[in-house]
Amino acid sequence: MKIAVCLKQVPARDWQPRVNDSRTWVRDQDASFELNEPDAYALEEALRLKEKHGGEVIVCSAGPARVAQALREGLARGADRAIHVEDDALVEADAFVIAEALAAALREEQVDLVLTGLQSDDQGFAQVGVLLAERLGLPHATIIMEVQVQDGRLRVKRELEGGWFQWVEMPLPALITIQSGINQLRYATLKGIMAAKKKEIKRAGVPAGVGLKQQIVNLYFPEKSKQTRMISGSAADAAKELVRLLREEARVF
């Protein structure tokens, strides 16, 4: 089975963002970057499917030069080769542009299965996977917690809301977006890191003529919208006052 995994490199979770002068994007020169967490789970799931069914895992990312580091990480964990759609402009690209870039790179690969994380930790659109499926003409399912492949068909467990799940079957080739926590992540071994150095990262260009569909006109820190009423006093007094306020002012009982 030929599996492609789309990886995004995002600023580390503990990074405190700063806004650029035009208030349209962040200044991330001081950020350290890491693999988007749901994408790491997607990669792990791809590696497990390869171990079970054989085949090949291709990691694919669209972004500036630094993204090669995320692809190396994927190769070190066990992916066979990588595709890097490289362009500095992709830093501020929206999901449509990223999906077109990935689609152009993956179209000729004719993969059986495409995996992405359900959303990114930075922009959090939850769009690229679904857009990519539509552009590649593939059936898809989102927020997947278990993957089975049998006789050329895919059976996946979708997470619904409120503790509900649902199995969905579809033909291959297909695309699924993976939920964090679907499996236990492996980390790269020294052997894996050494092997990754010999693996191929193929460079690809961004397809021409794809315009942004979303424009950020203002990027800002959220304002504190609430006045917090702090209740002091002994535990007994504070608890009593809180219960009174919840009954008489907030009226939640």
Add this chain to the structure above:
Amino acid sequence: MILVIAEQRDGKLNRASWEPIIAAQQTGDPVKVVVLGQGIGPVAAELATAAVTEVITVEDATLASYTADACVHALVAVIAAEQPSLVFASHTYQARDFATKLAARLDRAIVTDAVASKPHGSGLAFARPMFQAKLYADVVLQGPEPHFVSYQVGSFRVDALQKGTAPAPVRAMAVDMSGLAIRQKPEAPFREAKQAVDLTQAERIVSVGRGIKTPENIDIARQLAEAMHAELSASRPICDAGWLPFERQVGSSGQTVAPKLYLALGISGAIQHVVGMKGARTIVAINKDADAPIFEIADYGIAGDLFEIAPAMIEALKG
């Protein structure tokens, strides 16, 4: 005109669907609501209580169980017939599955996870979180209409819904679903645990975080929840440790809730948690650390020892 896509399962309306209706009402534009399924008359009647121009139903056997393929096919037809300028939905798990696909099929712009709209030029900008809600962005959608917007659950208070003086007309629209190859074959939805709890429907929630310290201490929170007729939930570390089942997790990787009351016990307020509960009408934080970020979004706060305050609250609730 704004077209709102409402969501139902097994003839039960998803409560989150009221929110994009409210968002649409607040723009001042005429609002129509569409709902897909089979045997959805009662759902349509419920939606028709809102002050909207009309409720459109598309009923077909292929829409009885949700699939992205059938859903997108039906909505493409509805949009072609109705020509809305905007299409709103709630950013539910189901919308994440179909809304972007629908926009892509029509090659139109979509903004997901919006929390508000504001005037921008002659149109609208939509505010949405970025970088785990450390920042917000006002996004303007480009290109021809319709533009698609999915609203974060909990962005609007359901009591802000404008009800109609008389029920809105309900119209069944025929969409030709024959010849459509639906690639996804869904099985019946199920719950993993026997006592699975739908926190999204809870009116009151008591939630515990790392400050609870040991699994045994969760009993204190459970007793307080019982005294308040509330559901018990937790932040991710508590569920990762196995102290409460995953189904009780609130936050970006768990459930998104919007109860009347959310009482956070020993929760610091990391953004991954806050995105799941900030839509609560009243937020109470009890935490030892007076600088904990949870107090930023709390309506009421006590900086103190939860092991003293929770039992005292149980006592006070008896009075």
